[in-house]
Amino acid sequence: xxxxxxxxxxxxxxxxxxxxxxxxxxxxxxxxxxxxxxxxxxxxxxxxxxxxxxxxxxxxxxxxx
Amino acid sequence: xxxxxxxxxxxxxxxxxxxxxxxxxxxxxxxxxxxxxxxxxxxxxxxxxxxxxxxxxxxxxxxxxxxxxxxxxxxxxxxxxxxxxxxxxxxxxxxxxxxxxxxxxxxxxxxxxxxxxxxxxxxxxxxxxxxxxxxxxxxxxxxxxxxxxxxxxxxxxxxxxxxxxxxxxxxxxxxxxxxxxxxxxxxxxxxxxxxxxxxxxxxxxxxxxxxxxxxxxxxxxxxxxxxxxxxxxxxxxxxxxxxxxxxxxxxxxxxxxxxxxxxx
Numbered sequence: 030x031x032x033x034x035x036x037x038x039x040x041x042x043x044x045x046x047x048x049x050x051x052x053x054x055x056x057x058x059x060x061x062x063x064x065x066x067x068x069x070x071x072x073x074x075x076x077x078x079x080x081x082x083x084x085x086x087x088x089x090x091x092x093x094x
Numbered sequence: 095x096x097x098x099x100x101x102x103x104x105x106x107x108x109x110x111x112x113x114x115x116x117x118x119x120x121x122x123x124x125x126x127x128x129x130x131x132x133x134x135x136x137x138x139x140x141x142x143x144x145x146x147x148x149x150x151x152x153x154x155x156x157x158x159x160x161x162x163x164x165x166x167x168x169x170x171x172x173x174x175x176x177x178x179x180x181x182x183x184x185x186x187x188x189x190x191x192x193x194x195x196x197x198x199x200x201x202x203x204x205x206x207x208x209x210x211x212x213x214x215x216x217x218x219x220x221x222x223x224x225x226x227x228x229x230x231x232x233x234x235x236x237x238x239x240x241x242x243x244x245x246x247x248x249x250x251x252x253x254x255x256x257x258x259x260x261x262x263x264x265x266x267x268x269x270x271x272x273x274x275x276x277x278x279x280x281x282x283x284x285x286x287x288x289x290x291x292x293x294x295x296x297x298x299x300x301x302x303x304x305x306x307x308x309x310x311x312x313x314x315x316x317x318x319x320x321x322x323x324x325x326x327x328x329x330x331x332x333x334x335x336x337x338x339x340x341x342x343x344x345x346x347x348x349x350x351x352x353x354x355x356x357x358x
Contacts (some may be wrong), residue, residue: 035211035212035213036186036187036209036210036211037210037211038211039211052324054182054324054325054326055182055183055184055185055324056181056185056186056324058323058324065213065214065215066213066214066322066323067213067214068186068208068211068213068214068322068324
């Protein structure tokens with residue numbers, strides 16, 4: 030789970046395990062495995078960094094079935 | 095000015111009235127009591143069948159049938175594509191200033207939703223609801239004219255019954271039978287005339303305008319969601335082209351060639 034912010038500045042928590050793609054065009058669009066899209070303020074690099082940090086903290090890899 | 099409505103109505107009136115005049119005896123077709131029964135009765139029933147607010151809009155709705163224009167989809171596609179280009183260059187937030195300048199409230203509102211950082215799912219839900227409410231409103235407005243189209247002939251029939259009852263009371267004078275019958279049938283004529291020359295064509299025109307407007311709105315929703323997803327302007331254009339009839343697609347491409355001279 031990573032903390033991200035919408036364009037209007039409101040924060041929400043995103044399930045990092047469900048992220049499929051992150052694109053900058055130029056606003057960052059995060060597409061999840063379920064097809065939902067979120068436009069967020071963070072750069073793709075920040076998202077990747079936070080996701081990696083979250084996984085490192087948690088340890089085990091997710092069991093996606 | 096909607097030429098089709100005006101030309102069509104004039105044509106019907108001129109030819110039908112012309113036919114009556116050419117047939118001679120045109121004064122036999124004018125009968126004030128019959129008009130009162132048909133038109134007055136129908137109007138009363140329409141007023142009774144609808145809420146007051148809708149009745150108040152009757153004039154405005156009739157004007158739509160006479161003065162509305164077919165929306166210019168090509169320009170709309172170009173506007174949305176130019177928004178997509180700007181969003182790709184400067185980000186979604188850059189659209190805020192442009193959105194407030196738009197004439198179309200719906201498009202301005204949808205861009206505003208995107209700029210406010212509303213999630214795409216929610217944007218789509220809000221706009222889809224708006225479209226279905228719009229359709230609902232249009233169909234109830236059009237419904238008034240449908241009601242008129244049904245009631246005009248019905249009141250025509252009613253007037254004819256009134257005329258026949260009056261005629262049959264005086265059967266002892268066989269000479270008055272013919273003229274009495276003629277007067278009785280005039281209301282049926284008025285009812286049929288008003289329903290088929292005025293009410294039903296206007297209802298069809300309103301239905302056509304409503305479906306045009308729905309297409310415009312759906313195009314806007316599609317475009318705004320594509321902009322929000324950060325899609326390439328070329329892709330946005332391809333997506334929106336689907337809404338255009340073939341000849342308008344050609345027009346869009348021609349405008350491209352004149353404007354850009356084959357960029358990209």
